[in-house]
Amino acid sequence: xxxxxxxxxxxxxxxxxxxxxxxxxxxxxxxxxxxxxxxxxxxxxxxxxxxxxxxxxxxxxxxxxxxxxxxxxxxxxxxxxxxxxxxxxxxxxxxxxxxxxxxxxxxxxxxxxxxxxxxxxxxxxxxxxxxxxxxxxxxxxxxxxxxxxxxxxxxxxx
Numbered sequence: 001x002x003x004x005x006x007x008x009x010x011x012x013x014x015x016x017x018x019x020x021x022x023x024x025x026x027x028x029x030x031x032x033x034x035x036x037x038x039x040x041x042x043x044x045x046x047x048x049x050x051x052x053x054x055x056x057x058x059x060x061x062x063x064x065x066x067x068x069x070x071x072x073x074x075x076x077x078x079x080x081x082x083x084x085x086x087x088x089x090x091x092x093x094x095x096x097x098x099x100x101x102x103x104x105x106x107x108x109x110x111x112x113x114x115x116x117x118x119x120x121x122x123x124x125x126x127x128x129x130x131x132x133x134x135x136x137x138x139x140x141x142x143x144x145x146x147x148x149x150x151x152x153x154x155x156x157x158x
Contacts, residue, residue: 035059047071054078068093076100090115091133098122112137113157120147129154 038059047069054068058078065087066079073093079085080100087109088101095115101107102122110126113135120143123132132147135157144158 058082080104086128101126119143123147124150127151132156134158 039061041060041062043065044060044063045067047067049071051068051071051073054073054075055078057066058081061082062084063082064084066082066085067087067089069089070092073090073095076090076095076098077100079088080103083103084106085104086106088104088107089109089111091111092114095112095117098112098117098120099122101110102125105125106128107126108128109131110123110129111131111133113133115137117134117137118139120134120139123129124146129151130153132151132154137158139158144156147154147156
């Protein structure tokens with residue numbers, strides 16, 4: 001995977017990084033990956049790559065597991081249509097707004113520890129969750145209680 005350049009504030013082009021990662025996963029040469037290949041992608045791990053943008057990921061509609069740990073992601077809108085996801089690991093990013101995750105009703109495992117989240121109402125629709133990690137976020141006590149009440153079958157860590 002590509003590591004960040006010498007400038008720590010460099011914005012990484014996810015589409016370019018994604019192509020390299022997908023090329024490895026699909027065992028196809030760069031430049032030969034088509035949208036149909038992306039839709040057949042089931043699992044992707046692009047952790048620790050300094051990614052700040054997820055544009056381009058929305059065409060990977062077959063993804064069931066996505067791991068983007070220790071990047072600089074803020075905007076989750078590109079993943080809101082990845083409704084087949086059942087595992088999403090976004091530990092150690094800069095995420096504040098989790099509303100785009102509300103449509104991902106097939107999620108069973110969601111890790112968002114070490115981010116900047118303070119509103120978790122978007123998770124109330126995620127009734128299939130069994131593992132939710134929200135440690136080291138700024139979640140108020142009343143929202144913690146609401147989550148525990150609305151997701152009784154989920155192990156929630158704050």
